[in-house]
Amino acid sequence: MPSTSGQLTDCVVLLGPELAPFRCSRFAWSGDTITAVDRVAPVSTLEDGALVVIPGLYNSHTHMGDSALPDGATGLTLEQGFFRPHGYKYRELAKLTRETHLPHLAAHLRYMARTGTVAHLDFREQGPYGAELLHAASAATGVESVILGQFNGVPFSEAELRANRPGHLLPAEHRAELEALLAVADGFSESTMNDLTDAAWVEIRALTAGKKKLRAIHCLENAGYRDLSLATTGRGDLIRAIELYDPDIIVHLTVATAAEIALLVRANKTGVLNPRANANLGLPLPPVADLLRAGANLLLGTDNGLLNSPSMLAELDFTYKVAKSQFADALAPDPTAILKMATSNIRPVLGGDHHGALEVGLPASFVVLDFTRGHLRHTRHLTASIVTRVTPDDVLATYRRGRALYRDEAFTVG
Numbered sequence: 001m002p003s004t005s006g007q008l009t010d011c012v013v014l015l016g017p018e019l020a021p022f023r024c025s026r027f028a029w030s031g032d033t034i035t036a037v038d039r040v041a042p043v044s045t046l047e048d049g050a051l052v053v054i055p056g057l058y059n060s061h062t063h064m065g066d067s068a069l070p071d072g073a074t075g076l077t078l079e080q081g082f083f084r085p086h087g088y089k090y091r092e093l094a095k096l097t098r099e100t101h102l103p104h105l106a107a108h109l110r111y112m113a114r115t116g117t118v119a120h121l122d123f124r125e126q127g128p129y130g131a132e133l134l135h136a137a138s139a140a141t142g143v144e145s146v147i148l149g150q151f152n153g154v155p156f157s158e159a160e161l162r163a164n165r166p167g168h169l170l171p172a173e174h175r176a177e178l179e180a181l182l183a184v185a186d187g188f189s190e191s192t193m194n195d196l197t198d199a200a201w202v203e204i205r206a207l208t209a210g211k212k213k214l215r216a217i218h219c220l221e222n223a224g225y226r227d228l229s230l231a232t233t234g235r236g237d238l239i240r241a242i243e244l245y246d247p248d249i250i251v252h253l254t255v256a257t258a259a260e261i262a263l264l265v266r267a268n269k270t271g272v273l274n275p276r277a278n279a280n281l282g283l284p285l286p287p288v289a290d291l292l293r294a295g296a297n298l299l300l301g302t303d304n305g306l307l308n309s310p311s312m313l314a315e316l317d318f319t320y321k322v323a324k325s326q327f328a329d330a331l332a333p334d335p336t337a338i339l340k341m342a343t344s345n346i347r348p349v350l351g352g353d354h355h356g357a358l359e360v361g362l363p364a365s366f367v368v369l370d371f372t373r374g375h376l377r378h379t380r381h382l383t384a385s386i387v388t389r390v391t392p393d394d395v396l397a398t399y400r401r402g403r404a405l406y407r408d409e410a411f412t413v414g
């Protein structure tokens with residue numbers, strides 16, 4: 001599909017990595033690049049509505065593979081619903097064929113575009129096959145899938161994991177699977193640090209680093225992650241992740257203590273929070289306020305497709321309110337700090353042409369919001385309204401690198 005060129009006049013644009021709202025006389029793009037942002041003045045309120053342009057959103061933790069099973073794990077625990085080999089999700093995924101699975105993936109990626117998301121980091125099950133399947137959905141929809149694949153089967157027995165024998169590397173068959181996976185995926189992910197031996201983590205770190213691939217892991221989703229790691233190795237799962245595996249992103253941190261938050265920040269690691277998924281599983285809410293106070297770089301994700309709609313608009317609203325409740329004061333957090341978790345905070349993790357920000361010369365990856373509608377046109381705080389009041393229906397268009405992934409019938413560009 002060819003890229004387009006176009007422009008909007010007399011609009012509001014959230015500019016730069018700080019997402020500063022400016023009234024602009026013109027916002028223009030050509031091909032895949034922003035070519036003009038003609039600033040008039042900073043703006044924080046609207047008197048009579050405007051189109052508002054924000055960076056395309058990043059959903060930094062998904063499992064879209066199980067989007068074929070909306071709300072299928074209702075009534076199940078985390079272990080019953082989501083853990084290999086016999087969890088509901090894995091049993092049901094095994095029943096799908098490529099032909100029956102792919103339409104679900106594409107439908108949910110289109111819903112992402114409909115709700116302002118241009119890219120997602122997916123923790124893809126089913127080994128190399130699973131990665132290839134998501135690639136096909138990404139190509140069909142234009143939503144960028146950054147694929148972090150995991151093993152199809154479990155490489156070690158329970159007894160081997162508990163023994164955690166020094167030098168116990170991946171079995172040859174799984175080493176070969178990892179090589180095949182990294183040939184089609186952007187990186188590697190696993191469920192928990194308790195799923196592999198220490199030696200295998202070091203082996204995977206070396207192999208992925210050599211191929212310049214991303215590494216991701218879930219830590220501290222519940223206390224069981226830490227407890228099992230302590231019982232097996234004498235150390236918690238977060239410190240083992242950082243020291244053995246050196247991940248680019250660490251997902252959940254739901255039950256992180258002050259010491260664990262300090263460790264995350266000292267190690268300069270990015271955390272990905274998923275408060276709606278945690279709440280939906282009856283788990284504690286992540287310590288958003290403590291993580292922000294500590295200066296952690298944070299991203300947001302919607303987690304399993306079967307657990308949540310992949311709408312970052314819903315995640316932003318929920319996270320902001322959780323954080324406000326935890327800060328327990330009128331001023332914190334600034335809603336911009338929450339919006340950054342879906343935009344410019346992606347830069348240190350992905351680099352390249354992933355900015356999550358709008359400026360002349362950057363990729364034309366943006367979302368147009370209709371703030372001319374009655375419930376938005378008189379906002380007294382633009383960023384707070386973006387974070388808490390915008391619904392999917394208020395998204396007029398989502399562009400990634402100049403290509404319209406979604407466009408409302410009523411939306412036209414100059």
Ligand SMILES: [Zn+2]
Pocket residue numbers: 061062063123218251303304
């Ligand atoms: Zn996950």
